[in-house]
Amino acid sequence: xxxxxxxxxYLITVTGKKLTVTCSQNMNHEYMSWYRQDPGLGLRQIYxxxxxxxxxxxxxxxxxxxxxxEKRNFPLILESPSPNQTSLYFCASSFSxxxxxxxFGPGTRLTVL
Amino acid sequence: GQNIDQPTEMTxxxxxxxxxxxxxQTSGFNGLFWxxxxxxxxxxxxxxxxxxxxxxxxxxxxFLSRSKGYSYLLLxxxxxxxxxxxxxxxxxxxxxxxxxxxxxxxxxxx
Numbered sequence: 001x002x003x004x005x006x007x008x009x010y011l012i013t014v015t016g017k018k019l020t021v022t023c024s025q026n027m028n029h030e031y032m033s034w035y036r037q038d039p040g041l042g043l044r045q046i047y048x049x050x051x052x053x054x055x056x057x058x059x060x061x062x063x064x065x066x067x068x069x070e071k072r073n074f075p076l077i078l079e080s081p082s083p084n085q086t087s088l089y090f091c092a093s094s095f096s097x098x099x100x101x102x103x104f105g106p107g108t109r110l111t112v113l
Numbered sequence: 114g115q116n117i118d119q120p121t122e123m124t125x126x127x128x129x130x131x132x133x134x135x136x137x138q139t140s141g142f143n144g145l146f147w148x149x150x151x152x153x154x155x156x157x158x159x160x161x162x163x164x165x166x167x168x169x170x171x172x173x174x175x176f177l178s179r180s181k182g183y184s185y186l187l188l189x190x191x192x193x194x195x196x197x198x199x200x201x202x203x204x205x206x207x208x209x210x211x212x213x214x215x216x217x218x219x220x221x222x223x
Contacts, residue, residue, distance in 0.1 A: 033211065042215035043156070043200065050209050058210055090155060098204050098211050099144060104155035 002027045004105035006091050012111045013081060021076045021108050023091030031094045032074040033058070033102070034066065036087040043090070049074055050097065081112040115139045115205050117214035124220045125191055133186045133217045135201035145184050146202040147175055150216070156200055159186070188219075196221045 004025045013019055025032065033048040035058075045058030049068040063085055065077040074093075078085060089108045094100040116138045125131040137145065144163040148156040162168060162177035162184060174187040186199055198216040205212050 031209070033209075035213075040215065043202075043213040045210055045212070048209045048211075056209055059212070098209055099161070101158040101161065102146075102148075102156075102211075104157070106155055 002103070004091055004093055004103050006089075006105035006108050008108060009106060010109050012113065014113050015082055016080050019078050019081060019110075021078075021089060021091075021110070023074045023076065023105060024072050025074075025093040025103070026072065027093065027095070027103065028071065029093035029095055029103075030071070031097050031100070031102075032068065033092050033098070034064070034074070034076050035090045035092065036060065036085075037090060037107075038087050046076070046089075048098070081110075083112050086110060086112050115203065115212045117201055117203060117212060119199075119201050119214040119217045121215065122218045122220070124222060125188075127191055127193060127221055127223050129191050130187065130189050131191060131219065133188070133199050133219065135184045135186075135214060137182050137184070137201070137203050137214075139182075139203050139205065139212070141206040142179055143204040143207075145175075145177055146200075146211075147184075147186050148200040148202065150198045150200060152197070159199075191221050193221050193223070195219065 034046040035043045047066040049055045091105040092102040094102045147159040150156040160175040167176045200216045201214040
């Protein structure tokens with residue numbers, strides 16, 4: 001089944017404890033992206049990747065890192081999480097670039113205490 | 114810069130027609146997306162308009178006017194399952210960024 005998977009789906013952590021949210025797609029998509037969704041603010045893009053080893057900042061990249069060593073994986077890293085990073089996170093991918101339909105993962109609900 | 118405006122909430126009756134508007138300002142227009150998001154779920158793709166005019170897909174249609182910076186999503190024969198948020202999004206210039214509006218939450222009532 002063609003899909004985007006994210007892990008974990010739910011995470012409660014404490015300030016400063018490094019964490020990684022994994023994202024994987026099995027559709028051989030080139031474009032991948034991370035978003036956070038907060039009430040009243042909608043979906044905001046954190047980072048995106050046009051292809052392997054090519055990543056760039058979205059609108060809200062502060063406090064996050066990403067890597068794209070393989071085409072299928074695009075992990076989101078929070079080196080030192082803070083409470084303002086409590087949010088719902090979505091990973092998404094599309095076939096060649098952002099001018100195509102994006103397929104979203106199920107979401108990761110993160111709480112930073 | 115980019116700016117997208119959508120109404121925050123709308124209510125409509127089952128079986129009726131509803132139009133959800135989206136206005137945008139962007140440098141270098143490269144199309145406009147509509148996504149549907151049910152509560153607690155991931156967004157799913159509805160449409161992508163690049164040229165002016167109306168594109169119809171079953172009960173859902175999407176309209177674009179590039180000169181007016183305006184789009185709308187038209188939902189016909191509303192069903193209870195259409196209760197969801199509808200997100201308008203535009204690519205940002207020639208970057209790889211995608212800018213979303215805040216979304217319109219549609220409630221369909223019996």
